[in-house]
Amino acid sequence: MKPEISEVNDAKEVRSFYERMPYPAPLTNLDRHLELYQNPERKRALFHLMFPTEKPRSGQQILVAGCGTSQAATIALREPDAQVTAIDISETSLSHTRNLQHKYKLENLELHQLAIANVQDLDRQFDQIICTGVLHHLSDPDLGLRSLREVLKPTGAMHLMVYALYGRTGIYMLQEYCRLLKVGTSDRDLQDLSTMLDVLPSDHPISNVLHQTKDFKHPDALADALLHPQDRAYSVPQLFEWLDRCGMSFGRWFEQATYLTQCGMVAKSPHTAHIGKLPMRSQYAAVELFRGTITKHNFIAYRDDYPNESQPIQFDEAKSSSRSRYRWRQYIPLRLPWTMSIRERLPLGAVAIAINRAHTYPDLILPIDAEQELLLNAIDGKRTLNEIIQIAAGGVNEKRSLKFFKRLWQYDQIVFDAS
Numbered sequence: 414m415k416p417e418i419s420e421v422n423d424a425k426e427v428r429s430f431y432e433r434m435p436y437p438a439p440l441t442n443l444d445r446h447l448e449l450y451q452n453p454e455r456k457r458a459l460f461h462l463m464f465p466t467e468k469p470r471s472g473q474q475i476l477v478a479g480c481g482t483s484q485a486a487t488i489a490l491r492e493p494d495a496q497v498t499a500i501d502i503s504e505t506s507l508s509h510t511r512n513l514q515h516k517y518k519l520e521n522l523e524l525h526q527l528a529i530a531n532v533q534d535l536d537r538q539f540d541q542i543i544c545t546g547v548l549h550h551l552s553d554p555d556l557g558l559r560s561l562r563e564v565l566k567p568t569g570a571m572h573l574m575v576y577a578l579y580g581r582t583g584i585y586m587l588q589e590y591c592r593l594l595k596v597g598t599s600d601r602d603l604q605d606l607s608t609m610l611d612v613l614p615s616d617h618p619i620s621n622v623l624h625q626t627k628d629f630k631h632p633d634a635l636a637d638a639l640l641h642p643q644d645r646a647y648s649v650p651q652l653f654e655w656l657d658r659c660g661m662s663f664g665r666w667f668e669q670a671t672y673l674t675q676c677g678m679v680a681k682s683p684h685t686a687h688i689g690k691l692p693m694r695s696q697y698a699a700v701e702l703f704r705g706t707i708t709k710h711n712f713i714a715y716r717d718d719y720p721n722e723s724q725p726i727q728f729d730e731a732k733s734s735s736r737s738r739y740r741w742r743q744y745i746p747l748r749l750p751w752t753m754s755i756r757e758r759l760p761l762g763a764v765a766i767a768i769n770r771a772h773t774y775p776d777l778i779l780p781i782d783a784e785q786e787l788l789l790n791a792i793d794g795k796r797t798l799n800e801i802i803q804i805a806a807g808g809v810n811e812k813r814s815l816k817f818f819k820r821l822w823q824y825d826q827i828v829f830d831a832s
């Protein structure tokens with residue numbers, strides 16, 4: 414543990430906020446995580462979300478930048494054969510992480526009180542950088558992202574989450590309201606704020622956040638959302654401009670169905686075909702405007718000099734280069750561990766509904782018919798698409814099967830091990 418604080422001056426106000434109001438609410442018990450991580454498929458699926466065409470790397474260097482109270486400990490628990498380095502400017506957040514480190518004997522975790530702008534002081538390069546809910550709090554997010562890029566290996570990947578602009582309109586209105594009334598972070602102020610939310614008009618622009626976020630009225634969450642001294646948000650076009658400026662390239666959305674014209678209600682709009690002809694970035698921008706309530710952008714990004722094609726998943730044989738012509742046949746589909754099938758309130762013809770519990774939009778459910786269920790059940794983490802299609806060949810047409818797997822992928826039900 415490096416004791417001195419190395420930080421640029423403008424991080425001081427944010428640091429003092431997180432010293433007083435660490436977020437997320439600290440955890441003292443990771444037993445539930447431990448249980449989940451017994452399943453090695455979880456780690457494998459997460460790896461291939463970032464690196465679809467690679468074999469899992471052993472001994473990875475992982476940086477958790479702005480680790481907060483528990484994120485770094487959970488990652489160290491999940492990735493016992495990786496070396497996890499975590500930095501944060503708040504000693505309070507680090508001390509909660511340190512308690513978890515001792516309790517779970519996480520010898521693969523190293524903690525530093527360090528600002529992102531000074532991350533080069535670590536003198537290390539990383540395979541993965543995880544920085545969620547942090548860069549939008551920096552006075553200079555460009556400097557923050559460029560600093561992280563400097564310590565990312567050219568073959569590495571970043572998992573980033575930053576606030577989304579339009580869906581946070583209500584939050585910015587209430588931040589302004591709190592500034593007008595000089596609402597502070599005392600218990601009494603937070604209690605009053607929580608009560609105030611109960612009497613807000615039900616169609617206030619913040620209502621989407623109140624519905625989407627389970628713990629929003631918890632004092633820590635409330636302070637982080639409404640009383641934060643510094644935050645900004647990005648529309649989709651602003652996000653891409655930011656990545657371009659900082660030498661990064663977009664890989665994929667963590668939950669891509671939210672942004673795809675092929676998924677959910679957007680697919681039923683009379684404009685769907687038109688949107689589908691736009692460049693990908695404009696399609697995502699259009700879907701963000703269509704949905705109107707996206708509050709976070711959670712995504713994977715690479716250095717712009719990443720040596721290979723980072724996310725080459727491709728189902729369209731006509732569009733594939735001759736080298737990759739039949740490559741999809743060799744993909745091994747992996748079910749994302751936080752997905753599930755339910756059998757209630759089924760639409761006509763469906764035998765199940767596939768859902769991804771990380772989706773916040775109810776229109777992103779995927780009804781499955783009997784033929785499709787055969788294919789879904791044949792996913793075992795070992796069989797390739799080709800093998801699955803052969804197994805089911807008795808009753809299932811190849812073209813229809815492939816279309817279904819593409820849909821499962823678009824709806825965040827599966828990722829592919831294309832290594």
Ligand SMILES: C[S@@+](CC[C@H](N)C(=O)[O-])C[C@H]1O[C@@H](n2cnc3c(N)ncnc32)[C@H](O)[C@@H]1O
Pocket residue numbers: 424427428431436437478479480481482483484500501502503506527528529530544545546547550551637
């Ligand atoms: C909202 S919390 C997110 C924590 C964690 N990433 C997660 O997703 O659970 C933001 C964290 O970033 C830290 N932070 C803010 N500015 C920072 C900076 N410039 N350098 C390093 N950490 C910073 C804060 O102290 C806080 O712990």
